[in-house]
Each structure stands twice: as C-alpha cells, then as structure tokens.
Amino acid sequence: MSEPSRRKLVAGNWKMNTTRDSAVELARGTARVVPPKPSPVDVLLCPPFPYLCSVGAVLEGSGVLLGAQNVCCERPGAFTGEVAVDMLTDVGCRFVIVGHSERRHIFGETNHLIQRKVVAAIAGGLDVILCVGEQLAAREANQTEAVLDSQMTGGLTDLDESALGHLTIAYEPCWAIGTGQTATPQQAQEVHLYLRKWLADRYNPGRAQSTRILYGGSVNAKNALELLSEPDVDGALVGGASLKVETFRPIIEAAAAAK
Numbered sequence: 001m002s003e004p005s006r007r008k009l010v011a012g013n014w015k016m017n018t019t020r021d022s023a024v025e026l027a028r029g030t031a032r033v034v035p036p037k038p039s040p041v042d043v044l045l046c047p048p049f050p051y052l053c054s055v056g057a058v059l060e061g062s063g064v065l066l067g068a069q070n071v072c073c074e075r076p077g078a079f080t081g082e083v084a085v086d087m088l089t090d091v092g093c094r095f096v097i098v099g100h101s102e103r104r105h106i107f108g109e110t111n112h113l114i115q116r117k118v119v120a121a122i123a124g125g126l127d128v129i130l131c132v133g134e135q136l137a138a139r140e141a142n143q144t145e146a147v148l149d150s151q152m153t154g155g156l157t158d159l160d161e162s163a164l165g166h167l168t169i170a171y172e173p174c175w176a177i178g179t180g181q182t183a184t185p186q187q188a189q190e191v192h193l194y195l196r197k198w199l200a201d202r203y204n205p206g207r208a209q210s211t212r213i214l215y216g217g218s219v220n221a222k223n224a225l226e227l228l229s230e231p232d233v234d235g236a237l238v239g240g241a242s243l244k245v246e247t248f249r250p251i252i253e254a255a256a257a258a259k
C-alpha cells in the first residue's frame with residue numbers, strides 16, 4: 001500500500017559529466033519539464049560538486065531538489081580533497097547518494113566507510129540515498145540476497161529507527177548500471193520486496209512501508225513505466241538518461257503516471 005511518504009522520486013545522477021554551462025542548461029531544462037505542483041513525483045538532481053552552487057541557483061523555487069553524489073564522514077578539518085556534510089547543506093543540498101557501486105567497486109569504499117557516511121549525513125541534516133546491488137557473478141551464483149544482506153547490515157549498523165525517515169534505498173544491480181541491460185520489472189520487484197521485508201524485520205513494518213526504494217540500472221523512456229508500476233518500486237535513480245532533458249523527461253512522466 002502506498003503511503004504519503006512514498007511519493008515517487010526520480011533522481012538524476014550526473015556522475016562526472018557536464019561543464020558549468022551545460023550543467024546550468026540541463027538544470028534549467030529539467031526544471032521546465034517537472035510537473036506543476038501539486039506533483040505526484042519528487043525530482044532530484046545530483047550534479048558534480050563544483051557545479052552544486054550554479055545548479056542550486058537555477059533550481060531555487062523550481063521544486064526540483066538538489067543533491068550530491070558523495071560526502072565525507074568526517075567533520076570539517078584536515079581531510080584534503082574531501083567535502084563535508086555541512087558544506088553540502090550550506091549550498092542547499094537536501095540529499096546525498098552514498099555507496100554507489102562506482103564508489104564501492106572503483107574507489108574501494110567498504111560497508112564500514114559507507115555506514116559512517118550514512119550516519120554523518122543524516123546527523124548533519126541530509127537525506128541519504130543508500131545504494132545496494134549485486135554484481136553479475138553474485139546473481140549467477142544465487143548470492144544476490146546474501147550480498148544485499150551484507151550491504152544493508154553493513155551500511156545501516158547503529159542507525160536507529162528515527163533516522164530511517166531520512167533514508168531512501170536504491171537497488172542498483174551492478175550488471176545493469178550503464179550497460180543498457182535492465183532488470184526486468186519482476187526481478188526488480190522481487191528484490192525490492194526482499195529489501196522491504198529486510199527493513200520490516202530489522203526495524204518494523206510501518207517504517208518498511210514508508211521507506212522509499214528506488215530502482216537504478218539503465219532506466220530509460222521505454223522501460224520506466226513498467227518498472228515504476230511495480231508495487232515496491234518507488235522511483236528511479238537514473239544515470240545516463242538524466243544527462244539530456246529529452247531522455248529524462250519521459251522517466252519523470254512515467255513516474256507521475258505510474259500507479
């Protein structure tokens with residue numbers, strides 16, 4: 001059953017793409033196509049760090065939310081090259097993506113580090129999108145649930161129930177990210193239901209019902225409506241297709257149209 005806090009969320013993860021000019025242009029274009037209020041869908045843009053301020057200025061008053069792609073778990077101080085939670089809230093971020101598969105697998109982020117980021121971000125006033133998902137070998141070896149168990153347990157250790165109100169989960173099977181190979185709606189629904197049950201067992205059924213679980217992995221104009229119509233798919237985390245208004249817009253519209 002859909003609760004008010006499970007309004008659909010469509011998040012664009014621009015990764016390490018755009019220039020300042022193209023980021024501003026893309027933000028402007030996206031803001032123009034979001035459904036008018038009251039909208040049934042929340043839209044979030046996560047540009048690269050250097051463009052957060054410029055994009056934030058464009059989004060002001062548009063209803064489109066601003067988020068970052070990563071954050072440091074430490075308080076401001078001597079951490080060369082890192083970006084603190086306070087800095088993100090200072091420039092208007094409401095959300096941060098934590099534990100994206102590219103952070104885990106290219107930059108070696110562990111569940112322990114990811115957990116510290118989740119705790120620091122929520123304590124500092126951000127909403128977190130925690131990414132989880134298995135690699136192809138794990139799926140083929142029937143290890144999907146074991147991988148998700150360890151990422152959920154590792155990422156959420158010591159997170160109390162009240163913090164869950166600031167948490168969104170994104171199920172992103174690694175084999176579907178940027179590959180053009182999407183999970184079927186059935187595969188996505190099966191995993192989302194598993195994750196919701198995990199939350200119900202670990203916390204409580206009410207919290208599990210109100211926590212948004214997004215799907216990510218090659219979401220596009222063609223597959224969005226079917227994926228987003230699954231009962232436990234509460235939105236999409238979109239990479240490639242969020243980089244052009246004409247490819248992102250149909251996903252936002254699909255989310256608005258999905259039951």
Ligand code: PEP
Pocket residue numbers: 013015172176177178179180216217218219237238239240241
């Ligand atoms: C992502 O970066 O989180 C993602 C899902 O990318 P893509 O949509 O390009 O597969």
